[in-house]
Amino acid sequence: MSDSAIYPQVPEKPSLDGLEEKWGNSWVSKNTYAFDKNCDKNSVYSIDTPPPTVSGSLHVGHVFSYTHTDLIARYQRMVGKKVFYPIGWDDNGLPTERRVQNYFGVRCDPSLAYISNFEPPKEPSDKQIPISRKNFVELCEKLTLEDEKVFESLFQTLGLSIDWNYTYQTIDKRARYVSQKAFLNNLNRGEAYQAEAPTLWDVTFRTAVAQAELEDRERPGAFHKIAFKKEDGSDVFIETTRPELLPSCVALVANPEDDRYKSLFGKTVTTPLFEVEVPVVAHHLADPEKGSGIAMICTFGDVTDVVWWREFNLPTRGLIGWDGKIQNDLPEWIKTDKAIEIFSKIIGKTSHTTREILVEELKKSNQLIGEPKPITHTVKFFEKGDKPLEIVTTRQWYIRNGGRDQNLRKQLLSRGDELSWHPDYMKVRYQNWVEGLNGDWLISRQRFFGVPLPIWYKLDENANPIYDQILIPKENQLPIDPQSDCPEGFSESQRNKPNGFIGDPDVMDTWATSSLTPQIAGSWGIDNKLFNTIFPMDLRPQSHEIIRTWLFSTVVRSHLEENSLPWKNTSISGWILDPDRKKMSKSKGNVVTPIDLLKEYGSDAVRYWAAMGRPGTDTAFDTGQMKIGKRLAVKILNASKFALSLNATLKKDDVKLEVDHALLNKLAQVVEASSKAFEKYDYTKALEVTESFFWFFTDDYLELVKERTYGKQGEESANSAKAALGITIHTLLKLFAPFVPFVSEEVWSWWQKDSVHLQSWPKPEEISANRNIGVENLELVTKVLAEIRKAKTEKQLSMKAEVLDLVINSNNEGIEILKKAEKDLIAAGNIKNLSYKIQTGELKLEIKLP
RNA sequence: GGGCCUAUAGCUCAGUUGGCUAGAGCGCCGCCCUUACAAGGCGGAUGUCGGGGGUUCAAGUCCCUCUGGGCCCACCA
Numbered sequence: 001m002s003d004s005a006i007y008p009q010v011p012e013k014p015s016l017d018g019l020e021e022k023w024g025n026s027w028v029s030k031n032t033y034a035f036d037k038n039c040d041k042n043s044v045y046s047i048d049t050p051p052p053t054v055s056g057s058l059h060v061g062h063v064f065s066y067t068h069t070d071l072i073a074r075y076q077r078m079v080g081k082k083v084f085y086p087i088g089w090d091d092n093g094l095p096t097e098r099r100v101q102n103y104f105g106v107r108c109d110p111s112l113a114y115i116s117n118f119e120p121p122k123e124p125s126d127k128q129i130p131i132s133r134k135n136f137v138e139l140c141e142k143l144t145l146e147d148e149k150v151f152e153s154l155f156q157t158l159g160l161s162i163d164w165n166y167t168y169q170t171i172d173k174r175a176r177y178v179s180q181k182a183f184l185n186n187l188n189r190g191e192a193y194q195a196e197a198p199t200l201w202d203v204t205f206r207t208a209v210a211q212a213e214l215e216d217r218e219r220p221g222a223f224h225k226i227a228f229k230k231e232d233g234s235d236v237f238i239e240t241t242r243p244e245l246l247p248s249c250v251a252l253v254a255n256p257e258d259d260r261y262k263s264l265f266g267k268t269v270t271t272p273l274f275e276v277e278v279p280v281v282a283h284h285l286a287d288p289e290k291g292s293g294i295a296m297i298c299t300f301g302d303v304t305d306v307v308w309w310r311e312f313n314l315p316t317r318g319l320i321g322w323d324g325k326i327q328n329d330l331p332e333w334i335k336t337d338k339a340i341e342i343f344s345k346i347i348g349k350t351s352h353t354t355r356e357i358l359v360e361e362l363k364k365s366n367q368l369i370g371e372p373k374p375i376t377h378t379v380k381f382f383e384k385g386d387k388p389l390e391i392v393t394t395r396q397w398y399i400r401n402g403g404r405d406q407n408l409r410k411q412l413l414s415r416g417d418e419l420s421w422h423p424d425y426m427k428v429r430y431q432n433w434v435e436g437l438n439g440d441w442l443i444s445r446q447r448f449f450g451v452p453l454p455i456w457y458k459l460d461e462n463a464n465p466i467y468d469q470i471l472i473p474k475e476n477q478l479p480i481d482p483q484s485d486c487p488e489g490f491s492e493s494q495r496n497k498p499n500g501f502i503g504d505p506d507v508m509d510t511w512a513t514s515s516l517t518p519q520i521a522g523s524w525g526i527d528n529k530l531f532n533t534i535f536p537m538d539l540r541p542q543s544h545e546i547i548r549t550w551l552f553s554t555v556v557r558s559h560l561e562e563n564s565l566p567w568k569n570t571s572i573s574g575w576i577l578d579p580d581r582k583k584m585s586k587s588k589g590n591v592v593t594p595i596d597l598l599k600e601y602g603s604d605a606v607r608y609w610a611a612m613g614r615p616g617t618d619t620a621f622d623t624g625q626m627k628i629g630k631r632l633a634v635k636i637l638n639a640s641k642f643a644l645s646l647n648a649t650l651k652k653d654d655v656k657l658e659v660d661h662a663l664l665n666k667l668a669q670v671v672e673a674s675s676k677a678f679e680k681y682d683y684t685k686a687l688e689v690t691e692s693f694f695w696f697f698t699d700d701y702l703e704l705v706k707e708r709t710y711g712k713q714g715e716e717s718a719n720s721a722k723a724a725l726g727i728t729i730h731t732l733l734k735l736f737a738p739f740v741p742f743v744s745e746e747v748w749s750w751w752q753k754d755s756v757h758l759q760s761w762p763k764p765e766e767i768s769a770n771r772n773i774g775v776e777n778l779e780l781v782t783k784v785l786a787e788i789r790k791a792k793t794e795k796q797l798s799m800k801a802e803v804l805d806l807v808i809n810s811n812n813e814g815i816e817i818l819k820k821a822e823k824d825l826i827a828a829g830n831i832k833n834l835s836y837k838i839q840t841g842e843l844k845l846e847i848k849l850p
Numbered sequence: 851g852g853g854c855c856u857a858u859a860g861c862u863c864a865g866u867u868g869g870c871u872a873g874a875g876c877g878c879c880g881c882c883c884u885u886a887c888a889a890g891g892c893g894g895a896u897g898u899c900g901g902g903g904g905u906u907c908a909a910g911u912c913c914c915u916c917u918g919g920g921c922c923c924a925c926c927a
Contacts, residue, residue: 216924240927241927242927253927285925287925290926291927292927295927301927302925302927305927307925380926423855425854425855426854426855428853428855429921432853432854432922433923436924544922545922547922548922575920575921612863617855617856617863618921620862622862622876624861624862624875628875631890635887637886637887638886638890639887645886684864685864688864699892703891706886786892786893789892790893792892793880793882793894794893794894795881796880796882797882798882799882799884800884
């Protein structure tokens with residue numbers, strides 16, 4: 001059959017082995033996915049790729065969601081968009097800080113001076129060496145470089161069509177510049193401000209945390225019933241889970257409708273042990289159903305305390321310090337000798353120990369009524385912390401986010417409406433979050449590693465900071481570190497000196513940088529031409545649990561800075577679930593290493609599995625799907641090889657037979673369906689229609705026409721089939737290219753020039769020569785063929801077995817169609833005698849086998 | 851306490867605005883070592899569409915309600 005010299009590149013035995021390396025390297029070295037920054041803004045499709053945390057390791061979830069983005073990127077590139085698809089590495093924040101500390105045996109001390117050419121010890125010792133922030137950042141960059149290489153290699157093996165020329169790090173110079181510039185703009189416009197206020201505080205990390213970083217955890221606790229003395233000497237009982245806060249009690253509160261306590265409102269009571277006189281107030285937030293219906297207000301036990309403290313203008317009786325321990329100084333409100341004696345026992349103790357001591361004291365004085373009643377309640381935690389949060393009054397920096405401003409909140413809500421969500425129900429999470437905000441965005445962190453707040457404060461004649469006299473750098477000085485750089489008009493010798501200056505010691509929240517990924521990726525303020533070309537971006541892909549943080553904060557920054565949305569679309573990917581429907585996570589020990597998966601099944605196969613997960617839908621980890629993906633890839637190799645060996649052509653004018661026209665029309669329908677699905681970000685649908693056509697093509701059409709290509713029905717008929725085969729393979733490779741880029745590229749390279757990934761996405765009108773010929777011209781024929789196969793199977797015969805006699809009962813129309821393809825049918829079914837009977841009703845076959 | 855998603859074959863999932871005997875793949879069973887492919891081909895069996903109620907000529911699809919699973923939010927003394 002083969003004068004197969006037409007496609008000399010078609011291998012004898014095609015294989016998937018080594019395709020990832022072969023084509024992955026080729027794409028990088030040829031800059032296949034390079035973005036042309038001089039292109040027209042209207043032709044751009046830009047993607048705000050999530051920067052993965054480099055100090056963690058990549059897991060299957062990354063492979064899953066990054067593949068989704070890549071599917072979209074590849075489709076957009078093929079429909080003619082200039083795709084801006086950069087990636088960043090998130091090396092800013094606590095995880096990297098911890099990793100660098102442990103790896104090098106150092107810790108960051110911003111008060112130290114920078115040492116050039118600092119070399120960390122070869123082996124980290126037990127005692128961490130303190131180094132300057134600048135040195136710390138350098139070590140971070142050094143360490144994360146290694147991680148980034150591993151990540152980059154994995155992403156290349158996976159076949160992500162990222163443009164590696166636009167890579168950034170969230171702690172690099174550009175990110176620091178952008179973060180500081182944006183902050184200073186916020187400051188200029190009055191959107192950033194500092195305030196001394198009760199702040200949620202993590203005692204382990206000793207830093208303030210934001211509302212977006214909280215999570216609730218179930219914790220065991222106990223109700224302690226405690227007696228307070230009324231003015232008349234009788235007792236009133238409160239129930240509390242935190243008796244250790246008794247010294248910071250500033251009032252009791254009950255519901256205004258609660259008859260049990262109405263008589264007490266406006267009067268005072270005396271606290272047990274510490275004998276402080278406090279008022280009894282009425283407030284609707286006090287729940288008569290909880291505990292005894294009357295509660296103590298402390299500064300501060302929880303956020304409701306803050307509300308009451310603010311509304312009733314109560315005094316601040318701070319108790320717990322930054323380290324989570326009872327403050328060292330004797331508070332001025334504790335006066336009696338007995339109270340002072342008790343307080344002296346808890347100074348410097350943790351809240352846990354304090355609770356034990358005070359419970360003991362209360363028992364001794366008979367002011368604890370009965371045994372504590374164990375309960376389980378939810379307590380607020382910093383999501384990365386492992387001790388409950390305290391509330392401490394501190395001076396912090398905030399950015400307005402609508403939490404205190406109804407007007408801004410409305411604007412941000414309408415930004416949410418403006419954004420296209422995929423799937424759209426994810427918008428509700430955004431709305432819930434914005435509507436539930438109870439304060440502005442706290443961006444300062446009392447950490448050492450991160451982007452520093454770019455400000456200094458003037459010092460008075462006693463070297464105390466004057467916080468409302470802020471010194472700011474010029475834009476061309478950025479990025480700065482106020483701990484090592486010096487404000488204009490001052491010299492370094494004036495640092496920390498009377499009438500001198502002091503650098504703000506804090507760094508920004510990691511989200512204060514991440515919220516600027518479009519600006520960082522687009523080199524805002526550095527290459528404004530690039531930035532204007534790619535902004536607003538087209539797509540933000542991300543997962544749903546960070547809608548409240550990453551997505552929202554990015555919208556806030558863009559709204560304030562550009563008065564626009566940062567992107568037009570967001571696609572929210574789901575999670576990977578275990579077969580038992582639990583979220584896959586490291587702690588459960590069920591995480592599979594992605595690189596092993598890619599090795600075992602091949603990247604195309606793993607991508608196939610990922611593509612089966614629709615946007616927003618949690619997807620089961622299923623190696624079965626990967627096996628199917630691998631089978632598909634193998635089949636693409638073999639079917640293509642076969643079609644090409646039949647001397648397939650791309651000569652559309654050669655297509656003459658109706659079955660061939662019908663095949664191409666069926667393909668044109670697939671192109672339409674796939675394009676439509678991709679436009680709606682439904683890549684799964686796009687894959688399904690292509691895949692299902694492909695199996696029809698190999699199982700039915702190829703079987704039907706292969707004899708004809710050998711020329712047994714004449715050259716014109718043979719050429720018609722060859723053209724249909726060639727056009728179909730050519731189109732299928734493009735339709736498959738976003739999903740299985742390696743095998744598509746491999747087959748493309750056998751007979752076509754350049755990369756399949758730079759081809760234009762197929763259009764129905766390019767494929768079909770005559771769209772008037774209906775697909776039923778082919779489907780009826782393949783149906784007859786299927787009936788013949790079924791008959792052979794039932795008689796347990798080989799598919800090659802001869803059909804002695806076939807009588808086709810059909811209506812006129814059907815017989816017309818079948819007659820035109822009868823030579824194909826006779827060849828493919830090995831039919832000896834074929835005849836027709838006209839009848840009304842549906843198709844019926846009489847098959848006579850040996 | 852408020853809200854969102856989800857429940858379809860043993861498994862993973864499709865099922866568009868309500869419309870013929872509810873589909874696919876895997877798995878299972880049977881057959882075919884057939885010259886592109888045994889990492890293959892052909893065929894077959896399998897469902898009270900989570901339960902209950904309602905609207906309708908017609909409900910997997912719309913409404914109500916209950917239950918299971920997952921998630922987000924909430925002022926949790």
